Amino acid sequence: MSKNGFEPKIVVFCCNWCSYAGADLAGISRLKMKPQFRIIRTMCSGRVDPALVLYAFNKGADGVLVAGCHPGDCHYGAGNYKARRRMAMLTNMLTQLGIEPARLRLEWISASEGPKFQSTINQFIDQITQLGPFNKAKEAVGAK
Amino acid sequence: MAKPKVAFYWCASCGGCEEAVLDINETILKVAEAVELVLWPVALDFKKKDIEAMKDGEIAVSFINGSVRLDEQEEWVKLLRKKSGLIVAFGACAHLGGIPGLGNFCTKETIINRAYKEVPSLDNPKGVVPQVKTTLNGYELTLPEFYDTVKTLDQTIPVDYYLPGCPPPPDLIVNAVMAILKGELPPKGTVLAPNKALCDTCPVKDSKPEKLTITQLKRPYELKIDPDKCILAQGVFCYGPATRSGCGETCIRANMPCRGCFGPVDGVVDQGAKALSMLASIMGVDGEEKMSDEDVKKLVSQIVDPAGTFYRYSLPSSLLRRKRIA
Ligand code: SF4
Numbered sequence A: 001m002s003k004n005g006f007e008p009k010i011v012v013f014c015c016n017w018c019s020y021a022g023a024d025l026a027g028i029s030r031l032k033m034k035p036q037f038r039i040i041r042t043m044c045s046g047r048v049d050p051a052l053v054l055y056a057f058n059k060g061a062d063g064v065l066v067a068g069c070h071p072g073d074c075h076y077g078a079g080n081y082k083a084r085r086r087m088a089m090l091t092n093m094l095t096q097l098g099i100e101p102a103r104l105r106l107e108w109i110s111a112s113e114g115p116k117f118q119s120t121i122n123q124f125i126d127q128i129t130q131l132g133p134f135n136k137a138k139e140a141v142g143a144k
Numbered sequence B: 001m002a003k004p005k006v007a008f009y010w011c012a013s014c015g016g017c018e019e020a021v022l023d024i025n026e027t028i029l030k031v032a033e034a035v036e037l038v039l040w041p042v043a044l045d046f047k048k049k050d051i052e053a054m055k056d057g058e059i060a061v062s063f064i065n066g067s068v069r070l071d072e073q074e075e076w077v078k079l080l081r082k083k084s085g086l087i088v089a090f091g092a093c094a095h096l097g098g099i100p101g102l103g104n105f106c107t108k109e110t111i112i113n114r115a116y117k118e119v120p121s122l123d124n125p126k127g128v129v130p131q132v133k134t135t136l137n138g139y140e141l142t143l144p145e146f147y148d149t150v151k152t153l154d155q156t157i158p159v160d161y162y163l164p165g166c167p168p169p170p171d172l173i174v175n176a177v178m179a180i181l182k183g184e185l186p187p188k189g190t191v192l193a194p195n196k197a198l199c200d201t202c203p204v205k206d207s208k209p210e211k212l213t214i215t216q217l218k219r220p221y222e223l224k225i226d227p228d229k230c231i232l233a234q235g236v237f238c239y240g241p242a243t244r245s246g247c248g249e250t251c252i253r254a255n256m257p258c259r260g261c262f263g264p265v266d267g268v269v270d271q272g273a274k275a276l277s278m279l280a281s282i283m284g285v286d287g288e289e290k291m292s293d294e295d296v297k298k299l300v301s302q303i304v305d306p307a308g309t310f311y312r313y314s315l316p317s318s319l320l321r322r323k324r325i326a
C-alpha cells in the first residue's frame, strides 16, 4: 500500500497458451508478487478487443496489462501482432482522451517466464500506484 | 377516433434532422393527415405551457433530435418523456452524441473562451461571455446553462426507439412513422434500421478482397478514389465494417468513405473501439514479423486523430464518454 493508502486495481489479460502458463509458473514457484491484480484468461492476446480495455477502465481499473506470447510464438500465428498494433493505436487514442499512456501496457511473457511475470506485475503495480487512481469522467456540470 | 398526437423537438443539433423530416416529401401530407402535430419548434409556434397542460402520456410519440448539452434541453426532454407514450431518438446526435458530442474533448470553459475570446474574427473587446443570469436596467435576464459534458438522449431520459443517421434517411423515417401508426413495433430499445454492417450492403463490396492490408494510409484528397473498388482496399479508412447499414450507402455512392454516423450494429458497446480494432488489425500485415515496436508506432500513428476519427459521431455514447477533466 502506498503512503496515501491508494490500492490500485489492475486487470491483467493473459493469453491461454503462454502468459497464463507463465503466471501459473510464477504461482507454483511461489514467487512473491504484489496482490492488487486480477487475471482474465483469453485464448490469445489477439482476443483482447480494445473495448475490453476501455470496459476495464470504465469499471474502475486503474491499469490494464495485456500479456501474450513472444512474437513468432502465438499459438494462432499472428494474434499477438494484431494485439501489438491495436494496443499501440489505443494508446494514442487514450492520450487524446487525457488518460496517461502508462496505464496500458503490453508484454510478451512465455510459459517458462515465471520470473518475468513476477517482475512485470510488481513493476506495473508500482507504476500505477505512483500515477494514482484513474480519474473517471466527471458528470456534466449542473446536470440534475 | 382522435388522431394520435405527435411532437418533434430539437436539442443540440444542426437542423439537418428537421430537413430530413421534410425530405419525406409528399408522404408528409399523409402523415400530417393521420396525426395531430402538437409541437414542432422549427416550423410551428407552440409554447411550453401548452405541453405542460397536457395529461401524462397524452402525446403518442415524440421525435427528439440533437444531443443534450443545456439545462433547458434537459428540462424539455424530461417534460416530453412525461407527456409521451413513446420517445424516439431521432438522428445520430440524439442516438450517439453526434458531432456536437465532439465537445466532450473540451470543457465548457475552453469552448466559451474559444468562441467569445480567442477566435481571430471576433469583435468582443470587453470579453463579454454568456451568463446564466445578468441584470440590466433593473431587469434580470437569463440564459440556459451550458454543461461541460454533452450527453446522448438516453443518458438523460429513457428512450424507446432509435432512428440512426446524420440525418436519418427518408425511407427509414417513413417506415418508423408507419410502424408506429399501425402499432407494429419491434421490442423497445430497437434501432429502427437493418442489423447489418454497411459492408454487407455496399455497392462495391464484391471488390473487397478476402485478405485486406494497408501499409500506407491515404486521406481522400490524396488520391482519385476508384468508384468501382472498395475504398478501404484503396488505402483510405472507411468505417463500413464497423457501421450499421440502412443509409442507402449515399457516401460510398458519392465516392466518399463511410464515417460511421449510423452507429454500430446490435451488441457492440463501443463503436470507436471496434473501428480501431478493425483498422489496427489490417494495417501493416505484410512483414509484421519484421517490425520493431518503433515501426509499429509509426505505422499506427498514420491515424493522426484516432479519437476524433473513431468517435466522430459517438464520443458521448462511448465507454469513456469524454476527455478526462483534471
Ligand atoms: S469498407 Fe467501405 S467501401 Fe469497402 S465494402 Fe465496406 S463500406 Fe464498402
Ligand code: FES
Pocket: A015, A016, A017, A018, A019, A043, A044, A045, A046, A067, A068, A069, A073, A074, A075, A076, A077, A079, A080
Ligand atoms: S496465443 Fe498467446 S498471443 Fe496468441
